[in-house]
Amino acid sequence: xxxxxxxxxxxxxxxxxxxxxxxxxxxxxxxxxxxxxxxxxxxxxxxxxxxxxxxxxxxxxxxxxxxxxxxxxxxxxxxxxxxxxxxxxxxxxxxxxxxxxxxxxxxxxxxxxxxxxxxxxxxxxxxxxxxxxxxxxxxxxxxxxxxxxxxxxxxxxxxxxxxxxxxxxxxxxxxxxxxxxxxxxxxxxxxxxxxxxxxxxxxxxxxxxxxxxxxxxxxxxxxxxxxxxxxxxxxxxxxxxxxxxxxxxxxxxxxxxxxxxxxxxxxxxxxxxxxxxxxxxxxxxxxxxxxxxxxxxxxxxxxxxxxxxxxxxxxxxxxxxxxxxxxxxxxxxxxxxxxxxxxxxxxxxxxxxxxxxxxxxxxxxxxxxxxxxxxxxxxxxxxxxxxxxxxxxxxxxxxxxxxxxxxxxx
Numbered sequence: 001x002x003x004x005x006x007x008x009x010x011x012x013x014x015x016x017x018x019x020x021x022x023x024x025x026x027x028x029x030x031x032x033x034x035x036x037x038x039x040x041x042x043x044x045x046x047x048x049x050x051x052x053x054x055x056x057x058x059x060x061x062x063x064x065x066x067x068x069x070x071x072x073x074x075x076x077x078x079x080x081x082x083x084x085x086x087x088x089x090x091x092x093x094x095x096x097x098x099x100x101x102x103x104x105x106x107x108x109x110x111x112x113x114x115x116x117x118x119x120x121x122x123x124x125x126x127x128x129x130x131x132x133x134x135x136x137x138x139x140x141x142x143x144x145x146x147x148x149x150x151x152x153x154x155x156x157x158x159x160x161x162x163x164x165x166x167x168x169x170x171x172x173x174x175x176x177x178x179x180x181x182x183x184x185x186x187x188x189x190x191x192x193x194x195x196x197x198x199x200x201x202x203x204x205x206x207x208x209x210x211x212x213x214x215x216x217x218x219x220x221x222x223x224x225x226x227x228x229x230x231x232x233x234x235x236x237x238x239x240x241x242x243x244x245x246x247x248x249x250x251x252x253x254x255x256x257x258x259x260x261x262x263x264x265x266x267x268x269x270x271x272x273x274x275x276x277x278x279x280x281x282x283x284x285x286x287x288x289x290x291x292x293x294x295x296x297x298x299x300x301x302x303x304x305x306x307x308x309x310x311x312x313x314x315x316x317x318x319x320x321x322x323x324x325x326x327x328x329x330x331x332x333x334x335x336x337x338x339x340x341x342x343x344x345x346x347x348x349x350x351x352x353x354x355x356x357x358x359x360x361x362x363x364x365x366x367x368x369x370x371x372x373x374x375x376x377x378x379x380x381x382x383x384x385x386x387x388x389x390x391x392x393x394x395x396x397x398x399x400x401x402x403x404x405x406x407x408x409x410x
Contacts, residue, residue, distance in 0.1 A: 282313065372398045
C-alpha cells in the first residue's frame, strides 16, 4: 500500500503541510501575556526557515498520519484515536477528519463533515510554545455547504468553525499554506504571543458570510506579511486585546478591507494599541482601512495606529472610522460609543474610491477622536464626471500635511 511505502521511504512522503513543534519547548502551557518578551523572529527571513523531517534528525520524533492508516484521498475518514503523546512532528496532506478528535501535545484536529458542531474550530493548535506550520497544502473547509446556516441572516443559526485556530500559542509560524472556503473565520489567533503569518493564501467567495481572513484577539506581537486574502468579510480583523500587530505587503480583495474592530460589543473589553499596516493593496473591497466601534459600549481605547503606503483600487470606503457600527443581526442603540480613539496616522494613501466620500470620520460625540493625522492622501473618485472625492468629519480632531485629495474637512 502507499502508506507502507511512505513509511519505508521518507523521500516518497507526499505530505504537503508540515507541522513542527520545537522539541525543547513543545506544549508548554501559556502562562499569561508578557509584553516585554523578546521578538524571537526579529530579523529572521522566514523563507529560509527549513527543517528536515527524516527520523533521527533535529532530535525530534516524527508522527506521520500515513503510518496510522490515514488516507489522503479527501474521502475516507482518517480520524485516529491516538494517545501518542511523545510525537513532535505531524506531516499530512488531504485528509477527511470527523468529529472524533485525536490529541498530540494539545494539537487537535476536528471534523470536516458534520451537521452539528461541538467546537468553534476545525483544526486547533493550543498551549504550544514553538510551532511551525509550513508547506504548500490546502485546508479546504468546504464552507459552501453550510454558509446558509450562518448567523448573519439566520436566527436559527450556529457558530460556524474556523479553519485554523491558534489558542495560547507562543512563538508560532504559519507559512505557505492555503485556507480555502472556511465555514467561518479562516485563521483565528487568540491569546497568543509572537506569531508570524507569512505568504499564505486565503480564498472564499466575496459573498461568503463571516469568513474573515485572519482574526486577531487578545494577542501580542503578531506579524502578517506577503499574504493574499480574497474573502467575504474582513481580510484582517483586529479586535479587543490585539496589541503590536504589524501587517505588511498584504493583498486584499474582495472582502471588507482591513479592520480594527469591531470594538465595544462586549463588556469590559481590553484595549487595542500598536497597529501598523504598511505596503498593502486593496481592490474592490467594501472598505479600505477601517476602525469600527459599537455605540453604547463600555469604556476602552484604541490608540497608536499607523496606515502607510497603501494603494486603493476602486474601494468603496477607503478611509473610515465608524463609531456607530451595528450589524443587522443586533439591536442598535443611539448611545454614543465609549471607545476612545487616538493617535491615528494615515500616510501616503492613494488610489481610487468607488464612493464620493473617500474619507469618512464618524467619531463618538462623548469621546471625539483625538490626534488623527493625514499626510499625502490622494484618493480620486472612480466615476468620471461625478465630481471630486470628498471628506466628512464628525467629532474628530484632525491634522493635515502634504497633498490632500479629497480636501480637508472644514
